Amino acid sequence: MTVEGVELGRRLFYDKRLSANNTIACGSCHQQRHGFADIRAFSLGFDGTPTRRNAMSLTNLLWVRHFFWDGRASSLEAQAITPMTDPHEMGQSPDHAAGKLRAVPGYAALFAAAFGSDSVTGERIVKALAQFERTLISDHSRYDRYIRGEYRLTSSEQQGLTLFFTNNDPVRGIRGAGCGNCHSGPKVFSETYHNNGLDSLPTDPGRLGVTGMEYDRGRFRVVTLRNIALTAPYMHDGRFRNLAEVLDHYSEHILPGPTLSPSLRDSLNRPIELHLTSVEKGNLLAFLNMLTDSVFITDPRYADPFAIKTKTVE
């Protein structure tokens, strides 16, 4: 990674010429103010076709090994090619995009600075995009400041944090929501796939589409909760409009099914029912809101360079 590669990647991330009819860029569906996610359940491609799944937020990707809701890409480079070439997302190959960029004054110099020669290629576009995406690091949330000893939790945040990371154990009288089993540690995600009981008969095969294994039906990657308050709607199909609906789901609406995560079953193999009180839900929301990083979503290093240029001209 180089400063020049990252800068080129940022420009490409926001350049609408990367779509077939020059109407959308990566940044159209991955919007900084929304934690690099989209407020639509399904984003619209260059031709207006909705995507198959909800646009994922882009945060701390440097520590993610498998991308997409089903984990089918094992690098950011492999990930980037997919929306670029999808016939209904951006609709052209990286090489085709490279051909268009060659005609744009200034790009050759940016590619030379990043890669040592002024050759504009599809492979280099993808590499530069991945470099930029690796710099999208969120570490200024209140939770980060708390971990560094720079922030004192409110009572509600403290109780929410404890609930989040504690397993429910009625036998021992321990109250917990067990979120941290999957959304583990300060990363608040884990490199695992779970069926979280959204449907008894999942319409989207999820991880099964990658592995071909029936036991992977309806399994999706455990996503990061960084900036989660900004990335509504939620789940792979954007079915929940807000975090309150997400908490309601995990509290008492998990549906049974053959591939339901063992983490969401009780000792009799039934879906767990936490029956969180409204106070507990409020505390969990207080903790989830701590994961919002206002520095990250306003950081000029991640912003649209075309928008900045327009403002300067005005």
Place this chain on the structure above:
Amino acid sequence: MTLCFLVIAFTGRAQQPATVKVTGEVLTPLTLTASDLAAMPRTTASAKDKHGIMHSFSGVAIADILNKAGVTTGRQLRGENLAKYLLVSCADGYQVVFSLAELDSSFTDRVVILADQEEGKPLPAGIGPFRLIVPGEKKPARNCFQVTTLAIRFAKE
């Protein structure tokens, strides 16, 4: 038939039988099916679940699987080979490690098994068809479900 076709068309992949792959620092990489495991020497092990209830399992000793794959076990497990470890991967992405010495009968009497049966029956959905049973551990966290890969790695620096 039509439904089956639709499933395959939508997912792009035909349903496959579950296997356990043995990869990495091995002489012979293996892809074990349920019938392969049924034909290997069988053993039993017991372990508590997360609710503290003891269950009895049967399957194949991990040590026997490693021997079959040509891993440095027994007399070969010395010197730098002691820096090798087993990385167990599960369908849901969960992973745990064991040093080879933890699994070897020249170091320990504990027998860790790859189980395919619980109380004489196939493992339940969501857990099977293959899981790990590590007897005598205080936490069941390494008794992982739906094992897909046993990879031998070298931690030598």
